[in-house]
Amino acid sequence: MKHLVKGLAVSTVVLSVSAAQAGTVLKLNSGAVDTNKLSSSYAATWAMEVRATEYIVQFKKAVTEKDKSALKAQFEIFGYLPDDALVVRGAYSDLMKFKNSHAGVQAVVKYANTYKVSKDFAPASVFNKDAMVAVLVNTFKANEVEVVASKIEKMDVKVSIQVVDGKHITALIPRGLVPAVATLTGVEHVQPAPVIESFHFAMDQDLADDVSVAAAGDYTDLKGDESGTRLMNFDTAWAMGYTGRGQTVSMADTGLDSGNVGAIHQDFAGGVISGYPFGLWSKSWSDPMGHGTHVAGSVMGRGTASKGLLKGGAYEANMVAEGMWSPMMKNLSVPSKLGDLFEKAFADGARIHTNSWGGARTFGAYDNFAIQVDEWSYANPDMLILFAAGNSGADKNKDGRIDANSMASPGTAKNVLTVGASENVTASGGIQVPIKQLRAAKDEWPAEPIYSSYISDKGDGIAMFSSRGPTQDGRTKPDIVAPGTNILSVFSQEKDASPLWGAYNKDYVWSGGTSMATPLTAGAAAIARQVLVEKIGIATPSAALMKATMLHTAVDMFPGQYGEVGASRGQEILTRRPNSDEGYGRVDVSNIANLGAGTVFIDNRQGVAQGAEVTYEFTLANPGSLYANLVWTDAPGSANAAQALVNDLDLVLTLPNGQTLSMNDHINNLEMIEKSGLAAGAYKLTVKGNKVPQGKNGAQAYALVYTAK
Numbered sequence: 001m002k003h004l005v006k007g008l009a010v011s012t013v014v015l016s017v018s019a020a021q022a023g024t025v026l027k028l029n030s031g032a033v034d035t036n037k038l039s040s041s042y043a044a045t046w047a048m049e050v051r052a053t054e055y056i057v058q059f060k061k062a063v064t065e066k067d068k069s070a071l072k073a074q075f076e077i078f079g080y081l082p083d084d085a086l087v088v089r090g091a092y093s094d095l096m097k098f099k100n101s102h103a104g105v106q107a108v109v110k111y112a113n114t115y116k117v118s119k120d121f122a123p124a125s126v127f128n129k130d131a132m133v134a135v136l137v138n139t140f141k142a143n144e145v146e147v148v149a150s151k152i153e154k155m156d157v158k159v160s161i162q163v164v165d166g167k168h169i170t171a172l173i174p175r176g177l178v179p180a181v182a183t184l185t186g187v188e189h190v191q192p193a194p195v196i197e198s199f200h201f202a203m204d205q206d207l208a209d210d211v212s213v214a215a216a217g218d219y220t221d222l223k224g225d226e227s228g229t230r231l232m233n234f235d236t237a238w239a240m241g242y243t244g245r246g247q248t249v250s251m252a253d254t255g256l257d258s259g260n261v262g263a264i265h266q267d268f269a270g271g272v273i274s275g276y277p278f279g280l281w282s283k284s285w286s287d288p289m290g291h292g293t294h295v296a297g298s299v300m301g302r303g304t305a306s307k308g309l310l311k312g313g314a315y316e317a318n319m320v321a322e323g324m325w326s327p328m329m330k331n332l333s334v335p336s337k338l339g340d341l342f343e344k345a346f347a348d349g350a351r352i353h354t355n356s357w358g359g360a361r362t363f364g365a366y367d368n369f370a371i372q373v374d375e376w377s378y379a380n381p382d383m384l385i386l387f388a389a390g391n392s393g394a395d396k397n398k399d400g401r402i403d404a405n406s407m408a409s410p411g412t413a414k415n416v417l418t419v420g421a422s423e424n425v426t427a428s429g430g431i432q433v434p435i436k437q438l439r440a441a442k443d444e445w446p447a448e449p450i451y452s453s454y455i456s457d458k459g460d461g462i463a464m465f466s467s468r469g470p471t472q473d474g475r476t477k478p479d480i481v482a483p484g485t486n487i488l489s490v491f492s493q494e495k496d497a498s499p500l501w502g503a504y505n506k507d508y509v510w511s512g513g514t515s516m517a518t519p520l521t522a523g524a525a526a527i528a529r530q531v532l533v534e535k536i537g538i539a540t541p542s543a544a545l546m547k548a549t550m551l552h553t554a555v556d557m558f559p560g561q562y563g564e565v566g567a568s569r570g571q572e573i574l575t576r577r578p579n580s581d582e583g584y585g586r587v588d589v590s591n592i593a594n595l596g597a598g599t600v601f602i603d604n605r606q607g608v609a610q611g612a613e614v615t616y617e618f619t620l621a622n623p624g625s626l627y628a629n630l631v632w633t634d635a636p637g638s639a640n641a642a643q644a645l646v647n648d649l650d651l652v653l654t655l656p657n658g659q660t661l662s663m664n665d666h667i668n669n670l671e672m673i674e675k676s677g678l679a680a681g682a683y684k685l686t687v688k689g690n691k692v693p694q695g696k697n698g699a700q701a702y703a704l705v706y707t708a709k
Contacts (some may be wrong), residue, residue, distance in 0.1 A: 002332075003298060006082055009626055010241070010665060012071070015431055017621060019174050020509065021254070024036055024058075024107075026056065026058065026081055026082070026083070026085060027082045027083060027171060027642040027643050028081070028115050028640055028641060028642055029115075029118075029119055029472075029639075029640055029642050030114050030115050030117070030640070032642075033087075033109070033115075035056075035058050035106060035107035035109050036107055036694065038107070038109050038624045039107045039108070039109055042109075042110070046092045046110050046460055046667060047092055047093065047096075048395050048422070049091070049092055050091060050093075050617060051091065051105060051185070052089055052090050052091045052185075053089065053110070053111075053185045054078070054087055054088070054089050054097055054110075054111035054140070054185065054186075055087075055088055055089070055090060055092065055108055055109065055110055055111055056070065056081060056085050056086070056087055056088075056108070056109050056110075056111055057085060057086050057088055057095065057098075057099075057105060057107075057108055057371050058084060058085040058105070058106040058107045058108075058109070059085070059086075059104050059105060059106055060084075060104050060105070060106045060333050061084065061104065062084055062610060062691045062693065063080070063084050063085075063086060063691075064610065065610075065698045067086075067102075067104060067302050068693075069096065069097075070102060071086060071088060071098070072263040072594040074090065074098060074319065075088040075089060075090040075094075075095070075098075075683045076088060076089040076090075078140045078141075078188070078203050079140075079188075079636075079638055079642050079694075080635070080637070080638070080693050081399070081640070082641055082642070082643045082645075084106075084693070087111060087140075087638075088251065089140075090459050091677075092108070092110070094588075095688060096108060100156055100356075104228065104467035109143050109423060112490050112536070113180075113182035113183040113565075113645045114179070114182075115640050116182040116188065116189050116640055117178055117182050117190050117191075117641070118189070118190060118191035118192065118362075118365075118367070119205065120191060120192050120278050120361075120362045120365065121133070121175070121191075121487040122175070122190060124176060124178070124179075124250060126174060126432070127705060128173060128175045128176075129175055129176030129302075129331075129638070130174050130175070130176065131174065131175045131650075132173065132174060132175075132512065133172070133173060133174075133175050133178070133192060134162075134170065134171070134172055134192065134193035135170070135171055135172075135173055135178065135181070135191065135192060135193055136168060136169070136170055136190075136191050136192070136193045136194065136336070136368050137152070137168070137169040137170075137171065137181060137187060137189070137190050138167055138169075138170075138187070138188045138189040138190075138368050138639070139167045139170055139186050139187055139188060139189060140167070140170070140186055140187075140188045140370075141167065141186065142166050142167045144162055144186045145165075145166070145167055145168070146164060147186070147288075148169065148184055148186045148187060149161050149164045149169045149640045151170075151184055152171055152173065152177075152181055152184070152668050153171075153441065153685065154179060155173070155177055155180060155181070156173070156174055158172075158173075158174055159171060159172065159174075159177070160172040160173075160656045163336050164488065165258075165335070165336045165706075166336070166337035166339070166649075167188075168337060168368070168372075170193055170336055174252055178190055178385070179551075183194055186680065187370060188624055188638070188639075188640070189287050189638075189639040189640055191362075191367055191368055191639065192361075192362075194266050194359035194361070194367070194368075194369060195359055195360075195361055195410065196332050196333075196334045196357055196358065196359055197290045197331075197332065197357060197358070197359075198253070198254060198289075198332055198356060198357045198515055199356050199357055199358060199360075199388040199389075199390055199391050199467045199513050199514045199515040199518075200291055200294075200356070200391075200500060200511050200512065200513040200515040200516065201391045201410070201463075201512050201513035201514075201515075202486075203304070203431055203438070203501055203512070207396065207622055208296060209636035209670045215428075215429045215502075215504045215505070217504055217505035217507070219246075219306055219307070221428060222306075222309055222310075222318050222605075223427075223428050224309070224429060224652075225424065225425055225426040225428065225485075226297070226310065226426050226428050226429065226486070226488035227310050227311065227312075227487065227488055227489065227521050228298070228424045228482070228483035228484075228487045228498025228516070228517075229311065229312075229313055229520070230481065231424060231425055231459050231524075232313070232482060232520060232524060232564065232586075232587050232588065232589050233589050233590035234313050234527075234589045235525070236522070236589065236590035236593055236594070237313075237527050237589045237590065237593035238363065238594065239530075240593050242527045242530050242531055242534075242592075242593050243314060243315055243316040243317075243527075243530075244313070244314025244315065244316045244317030244523065244526040244527060244530060245317070245318045245530060246530060246533070246534075247317040247318070247351070247352070247526040247529050248273065248319070248320060248348070248349040248350045248351065248352075248529055249299050249300060249314065249316060249317050249320075249350060249352045249353070249354060249522055249523075249525075249526050250319070250320035250321075250322060250332075250345030250348075250350035250352070250353045251292065251295055251296050251299060251319065251321060251322065251353075251354050251355075251519065251522075252278070252296050252322040252324055252341045252342075252345075252353070252354075252355050252357075253287075253291060253292030253296070253322070253323070253324065253326065253355075253356060253357065254277060254287050254290070254291045254292040254293075254323065254325040254332060255279075255284070255285050255286050255287030255288070255289070255292045255293070255321070255323030255324075255325050255492075256268065256272065256285060256286070256287050256292050256293055256296050256321035256323065256492075257286065257287055257293050257296075257490075257492050257493055258286055258493060258494065258627060259275060259277075259284040259285040259286030259287070259321075259323060260286070261273075261275065261442060261554045262296075265293070265305070265492075265493055265507070265706065266302075266304040266305050267297060267301040267302050267303060267304050267305055267310075267488055267490050267507070268297075268301065268302065268319070268490070268600055269302070270299075270302075271300055271302060271317070271318055271319055272318070272319045272320075272321055273318045273320060273348060273349070273540075274320050274321070274322070274348050275317065275321035275322070275323065275702075276320075276321070276322050276323070276344050276624075277323050278322055278323060278324045278333075278334075278335055278340070279323055279324050279325045279326040279327070279329075279332075279333050280326040280328060280333040280339065281327060281328045281371065282325060282327055283324060283326055284323065285321050285322065285323030286323065286494055287323065287325065287492045287494055287497065288327070288492070288494045288495070288496065288497060288501060289325055289492070289497060289498055289582075290327060290491065290492040290494070290497035290498040290499075291356070291498070291500070291511075291515065292321070292323065292325075292492075293490050293491065293492035293497070293513075294487075294489040294490060294491070294492075294500060294509060294511050294516070294691045295354070295489075295515060295516070295518075295519040295520075296312075296319060296321065296490065296519070296529055297310075297312055297357050297489035297490030297508075298312050298313065298314055298487065298489045298519035298520045299312050299313065299314060299317065299319065299354060299519040299520075299522050299523045299526070300312045300314050300316075300317040300318070300412065300514060300523065300525065300526075301489065301490050302315050303697070304623070305490075305507040305508070306507070306508065310488060310489070310490075310508055311521050312489070312519075313391065313519075313520050313522075313523020313524055313526070313589070313605065314522075314526035314527055316524040317523070317526045317623070318349075318432070320345045320348045322341055322344065322345065324357075325438070334357070334358055334369075336368060336411070337372070338372045338373060338376065339372060340351070340446075342376050342377075342380065342385065343376075345383075346380060346383055346413065346528075348422065351382060351383050351384065351529060351543075352383070352384050352522055352525050352526055352529065352546075352625065353383055353384070353385045353386065353422075354386045354518055354519050354521075354522035355385070355386060355387045355410070355518070355540055356388045356389065356514070356515035356516075356518045356519060357388065358387060358388060358390055358404075358408035358409055358410055358411055358412075359408060359409050359553070360391070360392050360408040360467075362392045362409060363392065363406050363407060363408070363467075363472075364405050364407050364412060364469065364470065364471040364472040364477075364526065365412060365471075365472055365639075366404075366409075366411060366471060366472065366473060366639060366641075366644040367409045367412070367415075367639055368639055368661065369409050369410045370409045370410045370411075370412045370413040370414075371413070371636045371637065371639055372410070372636075372645075373385060373387070373410045373413040373415065374413045374414050374415050374416075374634065374635075374636040374637070375414070375636040377413075377415040377543060377633055378415065378633055378634065378636055379634050381542050381544065381633045381701065382540060382541075382542055382543060383414075383419070383543055384417060384418045384529075384543040384546045384547060385415070385543070385557045386416060386417045386418075386419060386518050386522050386525065387403075387410050387411040387413065387416045387417075387419070387458050387518070388411060388418075388419055388513070388514035388515055388517070388518040389407055389408060389411045389418050389419060389420040389421075389466060389467040389469075389477065389514045390406065390407060390408030390411060390419075390467035390514060391465045391466065391513050391514055391515075392465075392466075392467045392468075393406055393462075393463070393464055393466045393468055394406070394409065394443075394445065394463045395445050395446065395447055395450060395464075396443040396444075398446050398447045399447060399568075399570075399648075400447040400448055400449055400450060400570030401450075401466055401567065401570055401571070401580070402450070402462070402464060402466075402572075403468065403579060404469065404470065405468070405470070405472075406467040406468055406470055407467050407468070407469045407470075407478070408467055409476045410592030411467075411473075411477065411478065412471045412477060414475070414634045414637070414644055414645070414668075414669045415543070415633045415634060416479075417479050417480060417521065417547050417550060418477050418478040418479045418524070418583070419478055419479070419482060419514060419517050419518040419521045420462065420463075420466040420467065420468075420478035420480070420481040420484075420517065420581075420582065420583065420584050421462070421463035421465070421466040421479055421481060421482070421483070421485065421512070421513060421516065421517040421584040422459070422460075422461065422463065422466075422481040422482060422483055422484065422512055422517065422557065423455060423456055423457065423458050423459065423461040423463055423484075423485050423561070424456050424461070424483035424484070424485050424486050424487060424580070425456060425457060425458070425459045425483075426456050426486050427456070427457070428486075428488075428567070428681060429486065429488065429502065429504060429508075429510055430456070430485075430487075430488070430510035430511075431455065431456075431486060431487030431501055431502075431512070432454070432456070432513065433454070433455055433484070434451075434452050434453065434454055435450060435451060435452070435454070435464060436451045436452055437457065439505075440696070443586055444465075445464050447570070448570065449562045449569070449570045450464050450570065453561070453562075455485040455486065455512070455617075456485045456486040458561035459586075460586075461557075461560060461562075461572065462481060462560060462561070462572060462573070462581055462582060462658055463485050463512070463514075463517075464541075464590075465486070465513070466478075466481070466484065466514055466517075466670040467514065468580055468581055469580030470580045471643060471644070473641075473642060473643050473644050473667065474667050475645075475667050475668050476578045476579065476583065476668055476670070477580060477583065478552065478557070478580070478582075478583045479547070479550075479551065479583040479584060479670070480550060480554055480583045480584055480586070480587055481517060481519060481557070481582050481583060481586050481587070482517040482518075482521045482524070482586060482587045483514045483516070483517060483520060484513055484514055484515070484516045484517030484518075484520075485514060485516075486501070486510060486512055487510065487511055487516040487520070487576075488504055488508050488509070488510050489509065489511070490507065490508060490509075491503060491504075491505075491506065491507055491508050491509040493506075516672055518537045520587070521587050522552070523547055524550065524587045524592065525550060527589055527592055527593065528550055528592045529541060529546055531549075531592055531593060531595060532545065532546070532549065532601070535595070535596070536595065536601055538601060538603060541603060542603050542605070542633070542701070543633055544631045544632055544633050544701070544702060544703035545603045545605070545631075545703035545705070547631045547633040547670075547703070548573075548629045548630070548703045548704065548705040549592065549595070549667065549705055550587065550592075550602070551583075551584040551629045551631070551672070552599070552627065552629045552705040552706075552707070553583045553587075553588055553591035553592045553595065554577075554583075554585035554586060554587055555585045555586045555588045555591070555592075556573070556576060556577045556582070556584075556585045557582045557585055557586055558573045558577065558582075559571050559572065559573050559574070560572025560573040560578050560581070560582075563585060565624075565653075567620060576674075577672075577674075578670070578672065580689075582642045584629075584672070598707055598708075598709055599705060599706070599707045600618075600666070600703075600704075600705070600706050600708075601617070601703075601705055602702075602703065602704040602705070602708070603703050604687075604701060604702050604703070604704070605701050606699060606701070607632075607694065607695065607696070607699035607700045607701040607702060608649065608687050608688070608689040608692070608699055608700060608702065609683060609689050609692060609698050609699040609700075610684065610689045610690075610691060610692035610693075610695070610698070611689060611690040612688075612689050612699075613686050613687065613689065614686065614687045615682065615684050615685070615686045615687075616684070616704070616706075617682065617684050617685075618682075618683055618685065618708050619681065619682050619683065620678060620679070620680050620681060620708060622680050623677070623678060623679055623680055624676075624678055624680075624708065625675060625676040625677070625678060625683075625708070625709060626653065626673060626674070626675050626683070626706060626707070626708045626709050627654070627672070627673070627674045627675075627706065627707050628651060628672060628673045628674075628685060628703060628704065628705070628706035628707075629670070629671075629672050629704070629706070630649065630650055630651040630670065630671040630672070630687060630703070630704050631669070631670050631702065631703050631704075632647065632669050632671040632700055632701060632702040632703070633669075633701065634646055634647050634700075635694035635695075636645055643667065645666065645667055645668065645699040646693060646694045647669075647689075647691065647692045647693065647695055648666050648690040648691040648692075649669075649687055649688065649689060649692075649695055649700060649702060650662055650671065650687070650688040650690050650702075651663070651671040651672070651673060651685070651686070651687060651688075651692060652685075652686045652688060653673050653675070653683065653684070653685055653686075654683065654684040654685075655679075655683065656679060656681030656682055656683065661673060661675060666690070667690070673685075679683070683708070685704075685706060687702060687704060
């Protein structure tokens with residue numbers, strides 16, 4: 001096996017898979033299912049059905065390629081469910097014949113409609129059965145979506161099919177029909193249609209006039225910290241020639257300024273290579289709202305109007321703009337088939353795609369939209385997709401700490417880089433008051449030390465509004481944080497564009513939110529990709545490698561802005577990274593630019609198979625430390641499963657004395673080892689294929705970045 005690092009000893013070993021034992025339980029959002037008990041109770045009923053429909057085939061051990069091949073010879077396979085089960089279509093009698101002739105099969109159970117209905121629906125009752133609800137229906141196959149839509153439409157005269165696209169149906173139906181829709185053959189999942197919003201934090205509209213610091217508007221009052229790039233140490237990278245040159249970033253948002261490449265705000269002149277309208281009833285990618293223009297400015301604004309004072313993070317990168325503003329709805333309208341956004345951008349050369357929006361009503365859910373993003377990224381592993389974490393951070397229990405579990409979808413997707421908002425450090429403008437002066441403070445952040453703090457005074461602080469994880473299945477989110485308070489960026493020149501947190505002048509405007517942190521991180525990702533290509537010599541780095549690089553270079557913010565005072569006194573971050581407050585830490589672009597010979601980059605496209613392992617050997621001549629980050633672009637999970645992870649890899653460090661260290665993480669598709677005080681000697685860093693039921697050609701590709709010193 002060949003790798004990019006000279007002098008690195010690599011070995012590949014195939015192990016027995018007998019250690020990967022299966023349980024007898026299906027882990028579903030609707031509850032745990034004992035397949036043996038269920039089979040005993042319902043086998044006679046299922047045996048009476050002759051039509052082919054969806055069933056779950058559970059195996060006694062981890063699903064192997066041989067298992068899948070045997071099933072594929074007779075049945076369609078649609079996906080994976082934990083533990084060790086595959087969703088197939090067939091007649092029950094045929095599936096039981098398969099079970100009886102294959103000793104490795106644990107059970108065959110019907111894919112019941114109760115498994116397919118999201119928990120986010122209000123409980124059904126006699127009082128709401130006729131109430132109309134907007135639903136998003138996902139089918140197993142795109143070529144069956146029209147048939148399924150037709151069947152739904154015929155269920156009731158009140159049903160209104162709104163959008164049919166790809167494998168997705170958006171419809172208005174009576175609440176009482178939801179179980180019947182889930183019963184249809186071909187339907188995988190039914191959930192409430194998500195309400196999408198942009199993730200700039202909406203500050204109080206009735207604040208006193210003295211809340212905002214008066215701005216000169218002529219740039220004489222700027223200190224250099226207003227854009228957020230200083231705290232992220234972009235200056236170091238720029239001085240070394242890493243400016244995003246040669247990189248293309250795409251943004252899907254409310255649009256970009258005029259929506260005309262030939263007549264656009266001067267900060268974008270020459271940098272926008274294409275633009276596309278995606279908003280309902282829209283023929284333009286212009287930005288009448290202003291949010292998208294601010295976002296784009298943070299990614300790659302040239303700073304022309306400010307004579308270079310207010311540049312985006314990757315100010316020499318190019319942009320593919322995608323406008324999702326609907327002039328009829330006066331709001332964002334996201335395509336039901338999210339892959340359309342990524343396809344257009346990818347075709348135009350973008351390898352980074354930034355998104356400052358999401359659905360903030362179903363906290364932590366691995367829902368249809370999150371799955372779509374994972375599905376597309378798994379099929380197209382060279383584009384890094386970023387999503388904002390959301391702005392639902394609050395201290396509802398009044399303990400002085402922001403509550404857990406407020407992550408927004410699609411930021412809940414496994415394969416995206418999900419970005420939370422840390423504090424910018426600036427006193428120059430925007431909103432400069434204690435949090436207690438905000439109208440929402442008494443409800444959202446009523447306790448000290450948050451109540452009396454400011455939003456842009458501590459670089460190691462997390463914005464009080466930034467959504468925290470984990471996800472509903474326990475995964476660590478966000479992945480990373482970046483400044484998202486009082487960020488000064490480009491003002492859309494479209495008539496009536498919003499001043500957001502306040503206009504600095506006609507060209508620039510203040511704002512804040514995870515919306516602002518995400519494009520700054522996208523700019524940093526463009527720098528990272530430039531470094532990987534030009535300095536490290538990796539011509540086409542995968543999204544997994546870009547993500548691993550971003551995590552590897554982030555700065556741990558523990559214990560946060562209030563110090564190590566303990567949870568009872570409001571300590572902001574209770575544990576070292578990774579955690580669901582800061583993820584792996586705050587983006588640091590100087591660390592990215594200074595990556596060099598001391599760090600090993602492995603972009604293993606062949607991957608590791610189930611039961612196999614790949615080992616990398618290194619030696620510490622003197623006592624030292626190791627920091628290693630393993631990232632893989634995982635196969636999409638199921639919205640009906642209680643665990644999103646499909647392919648499970650392990651990262652293990654073997655010490656000179658034979659002892660091993662590992663996170664023993666079977667939830668996330670990221671693993672890390674950060675260890676100081678290591679003795680001098682020979683070490684082994686091993687990537688193991690614990691379970692790989694949905695690998696490409698039987699293996700899971702991965703990226704590994706580590707520094708041993």
